[in-house]
Amino acid sequence: MTTCNENLIDEIDNLINNEEEENIDNDELEFCVAPINIPRNFIKFAKSDNHNLFNFHKGTTTLAFKFKDGIIVAVDSRASMGSFIASQEVQKIIEINKNILGTMAGGAADCFYWENYLGRIIKIYELRNNEKISVRAASTILSNILFQYKGYGLCCGIILSGYDHTGFNMFYVDDEGKKVEGNLFSCGSGSTYAYSILDSNYNFNLNVEEAVELARNAIYHATFRDGGSGGKIKMNNFSHFNI
Amino acid sequence: MGSIFEYNGGCVLGMSGEGCVAIACDLRLGSNRFTTISTNFTKIFKMNDHIYVGLSGLATDVQTIYEILRFRINLYEIKNNIKMDIECFTSMLSTILYSNRFSPYFVNPIVVGFKIVYNTDEHGNRVKTYVPFLTAFDLIGAKSETNNFVVNGVTSEQLFGLCESFYISNQDENGLFETISQCLLSALDRDCLSGWGAEVLVLTPDKVIKKKLKTRMD
Numbered sequence: 001m002t003t004c005n006e007n008l009i010d011e012i013d014n015l016i017n018n019e020e021e022e023n024i025d026n027d028e029l030e031f032c033v034a035p036i037n038i039p040r041n042f043i044k045f046a047k048s049d050n051h052n053l054f055n056f057h058k059g060t061t062t063l064a065f066k067f068k069d070g071i072i073v074a075v076d077s078r079a080s081m082g083s084f085i086a087s088q089e090v091q092k093i094i095e096i097n098k099n100i101l102g103t104m105a106g107g108a109a110d111c112f113y114w115e116n117y118l119g120r121i122i123k124i125y126e127l128r129n130n131e132k133i134s135v136r137a138a139s140t141i142l143s144n145i146l147f148q149y150k151g152y153g154l155c156c157g158i159i160l161s162g163y164d165h166t167g168f169n170m171f172y173v174d175d176e177g178k179k180v181e182g183n184l185f186s187c188g189s190g191s192t193y194a195y196s197i198l199d200s201n202y203n204f205n206l207n208v209e210e211a212v213e214l215a216r217n218a219i220y221h222a223t224f225r226d227g228g229s230g231g232k233i234k235m236n237n238f239s240h241f242n243i
Numbered sequence: 244m245g246s247i248f249e250y251n252g253g254c255v256l257g258m259s260g261e262g263c264v265a266i267a268c269d270l271r272l273g274s275n276r277f278t279t280i281s282t283n284f285t286k287i288f289k290m291n292d293h294i295y296v297g298l299s300g301l302a303t304d305v306q307t308i309y310e311i312l313r314f315r316i317n318l319y320e321i322k323n324n325i326k327m328d329i330e331c332f333t334s335m336l337s338t339i340l341y342s343n344r345f346s347p348y349f350v351n352p353i354v355v356g357f358k359i360v361y362n363t364d365e366h367g368n369r370v371k372t373y374v375p376f377l378t379a380f381d382l383i384g385a386k387s388e389t390n391n392f393v394v395n396g397v398t399s400e401q402l403f404g405l406c407e408s409f410y411i412s413n414q415d416e417n418g419l420f421e422t423i424s425q426c427l428l429s430a431l432d433r434d435c436l437s438g439w440g441a442e443v444l445v446l447t448p449d450k451v452i453k454k455k456l457k458t459r460m461d
Contacts, residue, residue, distance in 0.1 A: 059277065059435070078461070083249055083276070083397055083436045189277050223461040227252070227277040227435040230461030 013038050033152075040151040047153065057082075059228025061190030061219055062092060062103040064159045064170055065198065066183045067206045070239030071161045071168050073101050074215035076190070076223050077231035079108055088231035097122055100138055100162035101236055105188040106155035106175065114156065118142050134164040139171035139179055147177030157187035163238055190222030190229035197221050208239060247349050248300050249276050252436030254396025255286050255297030256427055257355035258410065259375035260419035263447045266295050266355040267427045269398075269458075270440035272302055282439040282460070290316050293357040293373070294329050295444065296336075299396035300350035300382070308350050311339060329356045333378045333386055340384030347382045351395035354378045357448060373448040398437045401430035416452070420445050424456055431458055 033039035059080040064073040075092040078085060092104040094112065096119045104111035121141055122133050139160045146154060154175040161170040172178070172185045184202060186194040197218040206214065212235060219233045252273040257266045272284035288296050288309050296312060298305040315335060319327050327335075333354050340348060357373040364370050378386055379393040387393075392410055394402035405426040414422060424443055431438040441456040 057277075076461075078435075080435045083252075083434060084401075085433045085435055088432070224439075225279050227273060227279060230435075230459070 043153040058106040060188035061222035061229040063186035074235040076229040103159045105157035135162040135169035143179035190226035193222040194218040251302040254398035258392040261413040265445045267443040269437040297353040304348040337384040398434040
């Protein structure tokens with residue numbers, strides 16, 4: 001029974017790989033994978049208890065919420081390598097385009113690369129269709145890309161927020177391929193602490209000063225309790241007045 | 244799942260100067276590596292006037308070893324009617340740790356204090372001299388005595404680098420306090436599992452000065 005399943009997965013994997021080979025554009029990056037039949041198994045093996053590689057810990061706190069005057073995005077600025085603090089001055093908010101922001105939680109390289117890749121795809125979309133992309137479409141593109149690499153050991157928790165023709169929108173996209181729309185998200189190891197502050201004081205009818213203070217307070221308490229978050233608190237604020 | 248020493252975090256550091264020694268620790272108690280559950284967990288314990296122990300590592304073993312040492316030193320002082328000597332104390336600690344060689348206490352102790360040396364002066368009177376004494380241990384009791392600085396804990400690599408750069412021998416109390424505080428503060432800024440407050444004790448033969456440092460609480 002096991003060998004039968006393995007052969008099937010084998011065939012499917014070969015099929016996928018073959019398809020990828022046919023569709024290679026010159027400007028698409030080719031990723032090298034482990035030179036075995038089923039590359040995902042290599043990652044699963046490396047992640048196992050004995051080896052403990054690829055187990056990235058989302059050591060960060062990021063949050064975003066919608067309120068009546070727009071969206072607040074707030075992040076900390078610490079990058080940790082295990083228990084060592086690699087940097088206290090990391091930019092975790094990435095401008096994907098003029099209207100869409102993405103936050104970085106999880107593996108810094110993964111988030112940074114794929115969010116900038118999304119920016120490229122979006123630019124091509126906007127040139128081809130002569131219209132600004134909606135946040136919903138951008139998040140769908142990103143979640144489909146991340147789902148393709150499911151099981152390969154990516155680690156990202158990305159909150160995409162922005163303004164489009166339907167108004168303010170916010171989506172949470174995950175390395176597992178999850179995509180959720182909502183009004184309030186927090187991601188990272190400090191997210192539980194940030195959620196507790198946000199959930200006690202959040203309501204939709206905050207004004208800008210109150211919303212900024214709430215976001216700052218939430219990140220501050222998360223950096224106090226969580227060892228993986230710290231440094232500075234950085235915030236971006238989308239509101240009707242700034243568009 | 245990381246190392247067992249990273250479960251609670253924490254670090255200790257000791258330095259010697261001219262006729263004085265200092266011992267410092269952070270005040271964090273963590274749980275399950277990244278969650279901070281207390282910012283008031285000191286890792287420095289007084290054994291007697293001239294022996295201070297710094298214990299970093301798993302918090303439950305820190306508390307247990309402290310109680311064991313307190314019992315043993317009190318019993319010794321009652322039975323022998325003499326204050327325990329620091330060299331005797333370090334040997335005792337080494338034996339206690341080695342007796343659990345195959346199921347070790349997950350602590351990395353340091354011992355900081357004064358060795359009392361008795362001399363006779365020209366009139367035949369006995370004179371006590373206090374010599375600074377620093378020792379570091381590993382979890383199964385290997386002693387290493389030095390005359391400059393000792394570090395232990397999850398932040399030990401950062402502390403080693405800073406102490407090597409900033410240590411100046413034969414400083415007075417104030418200079419020693421400044422040096423040890425700066426080393427500790429800079430190291431805590433580079434570690435996720437230590438920090439959230441720090442405490443420094445400067446010991447001289449006749450007094451002890453305890454200061455709390457204001458640190459980043461992240």
